[in-house]
Amino acid sequence: MKPEIRDKYEVVIGIECHVQLATKSKLFCSCDNDSREAEPNTNVCEVCFGMPGTLPVLNKRAVELAMRLGKALNYEYPEKLHTKFDRKNYFYPDSPKGYQITQFDEPIVGEGFVEFPLEGRTVRIGITRAHLEGDAGKLTHPEGKDYSLVDLNRAETPLVEIVSEPDMRTPAEAKGYAQELYNLVRYAGVSQANLYYGNMRFDVNVSVRLKGAKELGTRTETKNLNSFKAIERTVEYETRRQIVLVEHGDRVRQETRGWNDAKQQTYPMRSKEDADEYRYFPEPDLPPLVIPRAMAAAQGHFDFLPADLRVLLAKVGISPRDAEVLVGEPELARVWYEAHKLEPKHARFVFTWLAGPEIKLREDHGPESQLTPRILNQVAAMAAAGQLSSTNAKELLGLLRAHAADPSKLASERGLMQESNEGELAKIVEQVMADHPQAVADYRAGNQRAFGALVGASMKATKGKGNPPLINQLLKDRLG
Ligand SMILES: [Zn+2]
Structure with a gap:
């Protein structure tokens, strides 16, 4: 596409993200929340199987984790939050009840925002809301067969759906926002956040309009993306596809699309339903909740979130680009944070190890490490005193990572000490x-x-x- 044509248009992007909460049990019953290893339809009971006459019981921990996520999304809880559940009615084989229990007009999380650095500036994306809901089951379509299979192990696992404002304008902003949500849910500890297992899934809404136009264009929603690359590519592909349609005088159809990773293309799945077609009504089997602000606040204590870490790293002279390497590794960020708290003067040395060799060692040997914040600081002190060359400091840390030992003693035994007398x-x-x-x-x-x-x-x-x-x-x- 010619740049002068592309430049006539503005792209408007909003993202909905489903996060599976890290509870022990499902949202309305005591079945295990994690059924990755289970045979199909074995991690089920009469409630999540949707038997007539059964009643849901709300999982308290799911409500707590949703509030914790709300705090991480910068939602200011009111004095008393009224929140309730609603039925979203539709028929589909992965939902035997014939409806989904979700939240319509009184979600558990209201307006907030997410901020992240991108190309030297800070991008702020508004959060419209986030609500609790039970997941559907899983449908599979065996190759060459004339039937489909239903597995309800995943039915009613607790999800929070985070809805953004249509604030993003570029593929990089869409990708950056999704990555920051991924950071936030891991720092807040509300989800296992395993993208491969679908613990986070993204639906990307894209529309185009002529620059300066007030009305939004017709949007498409590309569903169930689980990689940041796919989000970026989806926005690029839909932008181009929609501009070509509009340039040819055709109209963009409001529809739900899927992403074909092999072809790097979106494809149409079904025309999009409007909210009123679902005939939402208050869930009669679950009482509304009234949450006092103090209760939400009690769930929202964080030692640090990604934004706090960025500030600390900048203070010790780490460049924004390098900082993101550590920000993207919450477990290592925690180690750095603790080491920095104990001994700020070694913060750069510890950063250099964690954001460099440590990441490589984790990839090769797994995350198990004997290196504590205290040991990292001890080795840093030895290097600062000239007892270790930088090469030998790295070698010593590699040894200490595998086997806990006294750093000075081990360095002497292995002949790593530098003579500085x-x-x-x-x-x-x-x-x-x-x-x-x-x-x-x-x-x-x-x-x-x-x-x-x-x-x-x-x-x-x-x-x-x-x-x-x-x-x-x-x-x-x-x-x-
Ligand atoms: Zn169950």
């Missing part, structure tokens, strides 16, 4: 000068290369453990 090194340097009179004479006659030879001989005499800057200084002092 000035008196000892001075003796060695003087001996080297006595042993190499020609090099000394050459240096004094102006041959700079002779200096390197003397440093080399001194390092050799210390078996490579001498502190190089100190040896340089001692030699310079004595050579005059």
